[in-house]
Amino acid sequence: MNVIEIKNLTKTYGKARGITDISFNVEEGEIFGFIGPNGAGKSTTIRTLLSLIYPTSGSAAIFGKDCIQFAPEIKKEIGYLPSEVFYYDNMKVKDLLNYSASFYKKDCRKRIIELANIMDLDLNKKIDDLSLGNKKKVGIVQGLLHEPKLIILDEPTSGLDPLIQQKFFELLEEENKKGATILFSSHILSEVQRLCNRVAIIKEGKIVTVEKISTLQENNYKKFKMETKSALEANYFQISGVNNLEIRGNLTSFLFRGNINTVMRKIADIEITNLWIEEPDLEEIFMHYYEKEA
Amino acid sequence: MNIFLHELKAYRKSLIIWSLSLLLIVVLFMSFYPSFAKDSEEFTKIMAGYPEAIRNALGVNLGNFFTILGFYCFPLSFITLCGAIQAMNLGTGIVSKEVREKTADFLLTKPVTRTTVLTSKLLAAFSVLVITTIVYITAASIMAFQVKTDDFSFKLFIMLSLTMFFVQLIFLAFGIIISVVVPKIKSVLTVSLATVFAFYFLGMFTEGAKRYFSPFNYFDTAFIIKNKSYEASFLIAGAIIIILAIAASYFVYAKKDIHSV
Numbered sequence: 001m002n003v004i005e006i007k008n009l010t011k012t013y014g015k016a017r018g019i020t021d022i023s024f025n026v027e028e029g030e031i032f033g034f035i036g037p038n039g040a041g042k043s044t045t046i047r048t049l050l051s052l053i054y055p056t057s058g059s060a061a062i063f064g065k066d067c068i069q070f071a072p073e074i075k076k077e078i079g080y081l082p083s084e085v086f087y088y089d090n091m092k093v094k095d096l097l098n099y100s101a102s103f104y105k106k107d108c109r110k111r112i113i114e115l116a117n118i119m120d121l122d123l124n125k126k127i128d129d130l131s132l133g134n135k136k137k138v139g140i141v142q143g144l145l146h147e148p149k150l151i152i153l154d155e156p157t158s159g160l161d162p163l164i165q166q167k168f169f170e171l172l173e174e175e176n177k178k179g180a181t182i183l184f185s186s187h188i189l190s191e192v193q194r195l196c197n198r199v200a201i202i203k204e205g206k207i208v209t210v211e212k213i214s215t216l217q218e219n220n221y222k223k224f225k226m227e228t229k230s231a232l233e234a235n236y237f238q239i240s241g242v243n244n245l246e247i248r249g250n251l252t253s254f255l256f257r258g259n260i261n262t263v264m265r266k267i268a269d270i271e272i273t274n275l276w277i278e279e280p281d282l283e284e285i286f287m288h289y290y291e292k293e294a
Numbered sequence: 295m296n297i298f299l300h301e302l303k304a305y306r307k308s309l310i311i312w313s314l315s316l317l318l319i320v321v322l323f324m325s326f327y328p329s330f331a332k333d334s335e336e337f338t339k340i341m342a343g344y345p346e347a348i349r350n351a352l353g354v355n356l357g358n359f360f361t362i363l364g365f366y367c368f369p370l371s372f373i374t375l376c377g378a379i380q381a382m383n384l385g386t387g388i389v390s391k392e393v394r395e396k397t398a399d400f401l402l403t404k405p406v407t408r409t410t411v412l413t414s415k416l417l418a419a420f421s422v423l424v425i426t427t428i429v430y431i432t433a434a435s436i437m438a439f440q441v442k443t444d445d446f447s448f449k450l451f452i453m454l455s456l457t458m459f460f461v462q463l464i465f466l467a468f469g470i471i472i473s474v475v476v477p478k479i480k481s482v483l484t485v486s487l488a489t490v491f492a493f494y495f496l497g498m499f500t501e502g503a504k505r506y507f508s509p510f511n512y513f514d515t516a517f518i519i520k521n522k523s524y525e526a527s528f529l530i531a532g533a534i535i536i537i538l539a540i541a542a543s544y545f546v547y548a549k550k551d552i553h554s555v
Contacts, residue, residue, distance in 0.1 A: 013551070043554055050403050053551035075405040082554070086396035088304070102296040103404040142400075 001028045001064075003150055003181040004049065008058035011044055019044050019205040021058070026183055031176055033196035033213070034185040041205040042185040043083070046154050049183075050080060062150065076104060079148035083155035085139035089128040093138055096127060097145060104146040115141040118171060119164065132159040140168060144175065151175060151182045157191055169195060221255040224263065227274040228252060237266065297401070297411060301418035305384070309422050312380045313429040316373055320430065323369035324437035327362060331443050334360040347498055362438060362446050366454060367515040373430070374458045374510065375494055380426065381462035382486035384419040385469015388412075389547065390479040398552050408548050416540070419466060427459040450522060457513035457524075464509040464532050465490065467539035474543045474550065506531055 004026035012018040019041040026032040034042055047053045049060055051071040060067045062074045087096050097116075101108035116123050119137040127138065136159045143151065151172070157165050172195065176182055186192050192199055193213060201208040221243070228250050237245055241258030250273075256263050267275070330337065338360075341349060389412075392398040401411060434455055438446070472485060479485055497508030505511040505528070512528040 047552070047554065052399065052402055053553065054549070072405045072407050072410075075403060078403070080399075080403040082399050084396070084554070087400060088395065088397055090304075099296065099300055100400070100404070103406065 002026065002061075003028050004032075004060065004062055004183060005064075006045070006049075006058075006060045009045065009048060009055050009060055010057045011048055011053065012056050017041075017044070017205075018056075019048075019202075022202070022205075022207050023058075024200045024207060024210050026181060028181055029176070029179060030197045031172070031182040031184060031195050033192035033199035034183060034202065035187065035189065035192050035199055036202035037187050040202045042187075042202060043154055044205075045202070046152055046183070046185060049152065050075070050078070076146075077149040079143040079146065079151045081139050081143040081151075081153045081156045083158060085135050085142075087127050087135070087138060087142075089126075091127055092123070093121065093125055093127060093130070094123040096138065097123070097141060100142045101145055106146055108145045111145050111147060112141060115144055115171075118167060120167075133161060133164065136160055137164065140171075144171070147175075147178075147180075149180055151180050152185075153182065154185045155187065156184070157186070157188065165191075221257045222260065223253070223276070223278040224256055225251070225253040225276040225278075226267065226272050229271045229273060232270065236270070237263075239263075239266065295414075297406070297414035298418050301415050302421060305418065305422045308380075308383075309425060312376075313426045316376060316426065316430045317433040319373055319376065320369055320434045321437055323372075324366070324434070324441050327365050327441045328443065330365065331360055350498070361444065362442050363450055363454065363519055366434075366438065366451065367519075370454060370458065370515065371510075374461050375490065377423075377426070377430075377458045377462045378465045378490045378494075378510070379486055381419075381423055381465040382469045382490050383482055384422060385466040386473045386479060386482045386486050388415045388419060388470055388473050390473040390476070390482060393478055393552075394480070396554075399554065402552055409544060412544060412547050416470065420463075423459065423462050423466060427456070427462070430458070431455045447522075450519060453518055453522075453524070454515055457515070457518070460513065460529075460532060461509050464512070464535055467536040467543075470543045471539040471546075474546045477553075509535070 002025040004024075006025070007023050009022040010018070010020050012020075017039070022041070022045055034045070036042055044053070048055050049062065049067050051068050054068060063077065065074055067074060091099070093116075097108075097112050101112065112123075115121075119140055121134065121137045121141060125134075127135065130138065136156075140156070143153075153172075157168070160168060169191070172182060172184075182195075184192065184196060196213055198210065198212050199216065200210045231250055232247055232252055234247060237252065237254055239262060241256050241262070243255045243257070245254040246252070389398075392401060402408065431452065435448070435451065438451060468489060469486060472489070473479060476485075493508045494510055497505075497510030500507050500511060509532065512532050513524065517525055
């Protein structure tokens with residue numbers, strides 16, 4: 001079942017900004033990455049899903065219901081964490097969270113305390129007095145306290161230190177195990193790589209590709225780098241599938257795509273002192289998509 | 295209901311300050327009345343020297359200035375001005391404060407319709423005005439009974455006092471439509487002061503049919519004292535302005551894009 005279905009969603013405003021003809025689905029129970037640089041249209045898409053802004057054309061459905069028409073109903077089951085959190089400054093954290101909870105017809109008190117403990121958040125402080133990172137924690141608790149079925153995160157990690165970030169990811173994975181679907185927008189690839197099953201890459205308001213993270217990586221090159229006893233002949237690795245061959249003294253490096261055994265046999269025949277075989281990280285794949293289009 | 299209570303709580307401080315200020319003004323002014331009534335003739339001479347436009351703006355009607363009701367019109371015009379500023383602040387702040395403090399994202403991603411949000415906020419602002427008016431009228435009445443030299447019609451006194459509330463309602467409506475239409479209001483006070491004073495000065499210099507241009511002219515205190523009633527056409531005009539402005543606000547707010555800032 002699709003939790004989010006986006007069909008030909010277009011939103012134009014101003015001249016350069018907006019999104020064009022965006023379509024993708026997020027299935028129930030997955031952690032879906034939504035990735036692209038700043039200004040590519042991630043927030044616009046998310047804000048349309050939340051009916052904060054209205055689409056110029058196209059539509060989106062959440063839990064099978066139109067996200068504009070049934071907005072209040074849908075939002076009962078959505079937890080949203082924006083990239084920048086701003087709350088009523090003169091409130092205490094506790095009061096804000098209770099206010100937030102009062103919108104859902106559930107008793108959230110226990111969950112608030114649980115989440116605050118996990119995130120190490122002081123409930124008795126005034127929001128005004130919190131640092132950016134702590135405000136963000138309030139945002140996280142606020143977004144999760146009603147145990148939503150769909151969690152929408154718009155660049156959620158900014159301002160969080162690595163330790164809290166780690167806890168936050170664990171929290172998300174836990175929620176995911178309990179059945180929550182997560183839409184995770186980010187421009188930081190490593191976090192998407194760490195969490196997500198599938199990813200949509202957006203560029204200048206258009207979806208470039210929707211792929212499984214694993215496929216993205218499989219379809220790609222492996223990076224080989226080796227140190228040999230003596231310099232290799234320039235054409236030793238001139239076989240099909242090898243690219244970017246570079247020999248610098250005893251150091252040889254290249255990218256390889258194809259049946260890995262052929263390369264391994266070649267390597268076995270030579271005397272090496274060290275060998276590195278690396279998966280390209282998402283960064284490189286991502287750049288690849290961006291350069292290809294440019 | 296939760297939004298309404300939250301809003302009301304947020305207004306608590308400003309409500310207390312405004313109510314107390316209006317209360318102080320009326321107590322101060324009314325406490326002048328006894329000594330003032332004594333020297334009535336000299337004051338008449340001085341006031342007669344002022345241009346009529348100024349006298350009207352100040353709410354001074356020479357004919358009945360020295361009755362307590364006539365005298366009361368003088369602070370009332372000033373209090374109405376203050377009340378209008380309070381109402382305009384409330385109205386302008388209703389939506390714009392969410393935008394300025396960037397809390398709109400929080401509120402509008404909750405399972406509520408925008409209509410509910412606006413209604414709750416509107417009712418909260420309305421309640422604030424009602425409470426202010428009650429506090430004010432109570433204080434004004436007590437003062438009036440304390441300082442009176444002759445008997446006066448209490449009904450008329452309440453009628454006069456209520457004109458402040460009606461003017462407030464009109465400015466509340468103005469404020470709301472502005473806060474919904476203008477994308478981002480940096481300073482509520484600038485907008486509200488500018489609007490209120492513009493209308494106030496406009497009100498000073500308009501007569502006849504042009505009186506419709508300024509809500510401050512909708513309630514002519516001299517007319518009310520003389521006829522013991524409001525002017526129906528202006529009551530209707532005020533009601534139409536309020537209804538139109540609020541209806542338009544609902545319409546615009548429901549369709550509006552809430553941008554991240």
